[in-house]
Amino acid sequence: MKPSSLSSRPSRLGLRPSHFGFRPSFGLRYSAFGFLLLPFLSLSAFASLPDALFQTGVAAYRAADYSVAAAAFRQSVALQPASGALQALGNAEWQQRRTGDAILAWEQALWLDPFNESARQNLRFVRKTAQLEAPELAWYEVISTWLPVSWWAWIAGGSLWLAVAMVLLPGILRRRKATWHQAIAAVALMVFLLSIPALLGVQTRARIGFVLEQDTPLRLTPTLEAQSITRLAPGDPARSVRVRGRYILIRTSRTVGWIEQDQFGLTCPTKGRKAG
């Protein structure tokens, strides 16, 4: 499976959506868009490129040119993922009535920064408006949403080695083991143990994705002529199970079936890793 093929859809400018824009070939597409953005970028000589693209998208969004805004936000996110840019991308996609892409972008914004209240409120608003359900999370997945996903790995690693250091270093340094050494070691070990479920939650949440297309058929088998079990609405959550060819086996809250990879976007797109 090519990860780049996950949930890719053409936009008005012939660009592909961001959620999976982390691809080496992105620069080629950027060249087309860069021509349009040249006047804006020249004004932003002192700003970095992702920031300039973000500001360009904001200006286009305020002018109600949502397709250009979405393309600019997408480029900005592809160069450097950022919670605010993903939130803006979700807004631009929502204004273009692309519910699936909007929900995916907001979920990615929360994936990076769970303290982004605007993205959380937008998700609640859209799910209420479009009568969509949120993904059902296990308890350890809920814990993993308390902090940005990248923090848990650092917390686990740091606390583990801190505990090891507090156990080893006093003896090596010929110091008497003090109470505070043991207290720090105990706290660090406790933090490490508590971060393990969160790490597990991050791993499993990485397989959560969202249906992108309207009336996406859920197939019984990964074939073109397969019988359709049901049809999914854009923004419906599901978990990827495994990949076969250009189809991906997903598990929704009600059933299991195959859909085309282009019609499904993972919250955590991975490069060189199969979704399943």
Next chain:
Amino acid sequence: MSLMISQPQIYISDAPKATALFDPPIVRPGELAFYRVVFNALEESVEWPGKITAPPQLEVRPGAHGQLLQMTGAGLEPRTSFNHRIRASGLGTFAVPEFVVTVYGKPVTVPAAHLEVVAQPPANVRPPLQLTLELPVANLYVGQAASARIVMPGLPGLAVQGLGAPQLSGQGILVDLGAARQRVEMATRDGRPMPIYTYETTLTPIMTGKLTVFAQGFTAGNQFSGSIVINGATTIPGGPPQYTLLESDPIELNVRPLPTEGGLPGFTGAIGSFAVGPSKLATNVLRVGDPVKLTVSVINRSDAPFARLVAPPPPRVRDWQVFAATDYAPAQPVPPPRSSPFTILGPRAQPEAMQGVVTFNYTLIPLTETARATPPIPFSCFDPKSGNYADLTIPSVPVTVNPGATPADLTALTQPVSTAGQPEQELVLHGLAASRGRTAASLVPPQQQAWFPLMQLAPAAFFFGLWNWDRRRRYLEHHPDILLRRRARRALRRQRRILQHAARAADAPRFAAAAVTAMRVACAPRYPAEPRALVGADILPLLPEPDRSGRPGEVVRRFFTVTDAARFGTAPPNPADLLPLQPDLERVLQQLEEKL
């Protein structure tokens, strides 16, 4: 039931028919013509194809489609029209061939129609009758009401006809049918006087982005629905009307979202230029528990029509109970936009500066005697001209509250107000973030990236090395001879290098001193002793038994003899005699090193 029976019957034809024609049938290249297909069937029953087959010289774009019920005797017959906008690129006669459309589940043949494109059409061929859609502004905010005018020009001879089923078509707009008005008046267009029929309504965009809207309606002859104002001398044609579906050119609206910055409390979607008139309280002297009516007027100061102005929600305050307001919005005349191609002739009512007044009525009940004024009611609007929110808070009115008769009952009223939680926050789409926010190198968490586990090996290796080093250190502390031997080997190697250098340089005194030092450091760990305290007799026992009296023993004795004599004797010997003994010395040192 009797009402249903009294309604005229709708005639559904068993054999629906279709007609097709070009309007006009003769045009110049590039001129607009309408390809119009009419069925005597309900629109819902017609399965109209998405694309019709036409010669490549004809540019075909879908236009309006609609349905009208035509009076035929005692019943009503549906007439459904489908328009297509046609432009021919070259001269000639072009035909849209006949095709089959399914109507009521039956195949109906649409006959072929021909369009003649000539360089100079005959003078009696008139351009197609078209509607004109006029909007005062093309840039709107979502929710901002704008007056829309659908204008149908009159016929030759100062005749004018009505417009049936007028409507605005397009996605993302809301049309206020309750605010529609129609009139006939005289106007000039391109210097020619003509009567025009005008249908006015209010349009409100409900989606952001670029929206396309156009007007459509059927010519209705002398049939007008509802009241109509006729200004000037015009002719209303008699006879049965010709129901022809007309349409206007599409207009593109640029609809922007309301800014999220600068929002004020009490915003209920009011967009325009408004002012709050003086608040009128029914009485300023109240008793606790007596309801009093507060009347507030909101005045429209802009050209835009009053759309649906929603009263601000009643505030929750400690001393008052405020009930929701009722509102009333009268329709007001709207002036034509300045860009209109029609110039109105004759007297007509000038647009007033005040476009309308909305009255809000609140019912307030004082709950305590301490209330000295009615509570201010937060209210705000968005002014599209300035692009900012404007504060329209309804001011408080001074009152005098006297004790009431049933204070105990009012206590119960105050409790829910004071203990009620905040109302559920209304879900809205939040705007864009001010900055890009928290960034990351990738959406993939670190633990799923290859470098992260590898990076964890670094502290593991560090701590393992540290532990190993400490273990070795403790072992050496219990076995100090290992360190002595290691140091002795290092010193021996150093002295051997010195003596080899001295031998090559023929520096006999240095050679002899280095050789003695080398033998001493090689033997010191065996006693253990300070190397400088050892003498030749201490070296010999470490040699194998046969060598002590043999050549190696002799070499040892000679070196110590010479160096002792050089150090303590009065007549120093010549150490140059020792240089030839270097091979023997090397063998002795080799034997000593092997014992370390």
